Amino acid sequence: MAVSALPSTREGLDKLLFRLVMAEESRIESLIYFHLPHLLDMLSTTTDDTVRNKVVECCSHLIKRLRADSKLQVPCDILLIKARAPTAGAFTRNFALVFLEIGCPRLPPQGKSELGQALLLGLAAEGTSEKDRHYGRQQVALVHRLLEVLEFIQPPPTTLVAHQVITAATATTTAATATTAGSGNSMDVENLPPSPPSPSPKDLAFLLELFLDILLIPNASRLLPPSLPPSSSPSPPPLIPIHGLSHDALLRLSSHPSLWSSLSSSSASSAQSTLSKLKLHVLRLLHSPLFTYPASLPLLLIAATDSETRVKEKAESLVKLETDARATNKSSLPSSLRRSLDKELADRLLRLFLGGPSLPPALPRTLISDPMRIKLLEWGMREVPETLVEETGLCLKAALTVLTPSSSSSSSSRHEEGIAIRALGARLAAFVAVRCPPSPFALAGPLLLAAVKKVLVGCYQSLLLQRGIGGGGRGPERGREGSALDREVVLREGCYETLAALAHRMGGGAVHLRHVQQQQQQQQEEEGGEDEEGGRVGEPGPCVAAAQVQAQPQLLFSDPLLLRLLFEALASEGPVQAIKVAEALGASIFYVYFMLFISF
DSSP states (O other): OOSSOOOOSHHHHHHHHHHHHHHHHHHHHHHHHHHHHHHHHHHHHHHOHHHHHHHHHHHHHHHHHHHTTOOOOOOOHHHHHHOOOOOOOHHHHHHHHHHHHEEEEEEEHHHHHHHHHHHTTTGGGGGHHHHHHHSOOOHHHHHHHHHGGGGOOOOOSSSSHHHHHHHHHHHHHHHHHHHOOGGGGOOGGGOOOOOOOOOHHHHHHHHHHHHHHHHHOOGGGGGGGOOOTTSOSSSSOOOOTTTOOOOOHHHHHTOOOOTTTTGGGSSSSHHHHHHHHHHHHHHHHHHTSSHHHHHHHHHHHHHHTTHHHHHHHHHHHHHHHHHHHHTTTTTTTTTHHHHHHHHHHHHHHHHHHHSSOOSSSSSSOOOHHHHHHHHHHHHHHHHHHHHHHHHHHHHHHHHHHHHHHHHHHHHHHHHHHHHHHHHHHHHHHHHHHHHHHHHHHHHHHHHHHHHHHHHHHHHHHHHHHTTTOOTTOOOHHSSHHHHHHHHHHHHHHHHHHHHHHHHHHHHHHHHHHHHHHHHHHHHHHHHHHHBSSSTTTTSSHOOOOOOOOHHGGGGGGGOOHHHHHHHHHHHHHHHHHHHHHHHHHHHHHHHHHHHHHHOO
């Protein structure tokens, strides 16, 4: 029997509940579609507790009927609107989320795709007002629904950046046409291509953080706390920490009620397969026009270090495609836009390398694993070197962080991994020393020189032991694996390259200082004892003072300990490394002789 309006009294709700209880299986779905939205509205509008209790009873009965028959559908699109309504009360939101949890897996593929598109809009602002948790309960529930329909989400056909370029080009053509042909042949503004339907920048930033959390999970078994004997404490043990994930971020993924349920059974491989499929869907969306390459490339590089073969191979192929597309589209993008995108890419690479919020305002992240950090920085130094070095502060911070023994040891549990990341830091230091602009080099030079010197002092004893100079009580060190020794060689090579680059740059500064002094002295003699600034002969002008500040770091090359280390390395290193030592030592000695020469 059809009902034209939902009863608002207790007696009317009693009659509705009776009809729902007596409804046949063939009619219950239509009753759900008709009555459920009104019942949810009543939970927020009624002030009578007896009426609200009766509405709760009706909703509870519908939940029982839905769980008893897996073929029944619910209006998921309407439920999502009810859950997000600003005027919705707690009862309305909670029941809407419960019905949405039941109905989401039952949707057809097209329905899941539409629900996924709707979930992306406004997801970043869901439930963030709760003080006890960074991610609100409502937001976590909607994230779980998003993970269930991630496979069916179809991204928009074009990117926001491409749309901006097309619109700008079309607007320019329109303006030119209107100026040439007059108002009669002008193109209407309404004919411009519409903006593609896509989430807001905040929603995309939130989605990137969620995708990064998924890609950082090494194994599905890490998503549940370790099992304890029955005699242990009844409180659940804490989750095992994962590199790069905060506790709240890990809890947001591990608390899914059904996605990882196979972990509690003996079929752990099924859960790992689920995680791998989820990562593949994430990679598909990262490569889609939904994201620009500065946003997607860092995450693809992280996925290229995954332990699952199919995820790693897929990520590597997408990295190649994104890199080739970036090189191909250089000429089609305006120079200002291309430079802005590359700058954003370099900033994301360095911030992920250093840890902390990669997409503010996100939760501070712990350091990601060393293989991921190496992958990010190696790609950046190879593909975007000029843009990367423009972020001088972040590059310098990254190099000094990994070169410092205390910082690197805290990020690596194994000695070999610590040496590998420090070797990359030495390469980054050489990279900065060669490409750093002159202005920030005045500050970066002394810091890099001090850090490299500290590393070489630490490597000196190991170098002597490798060559058999340290005595007979060091046998276990000489029996270390060849891979660890190779990494130490790479670490020292990076230090030698950094010293050579610093010596050449500093020597150039000294030559520049001498040139400036000669020019100013000649100018003072021609003007009869006063320079342009009004000073007396013999007093350095502002340009000379600036050059002296630039040349200050060169005084550190008079350190006898550093020169001794280089001479010892020249005698004990292999032929390839000895060439690098000779280059660094030659540049340093050249500077010393040059300073002695100009002093006379």
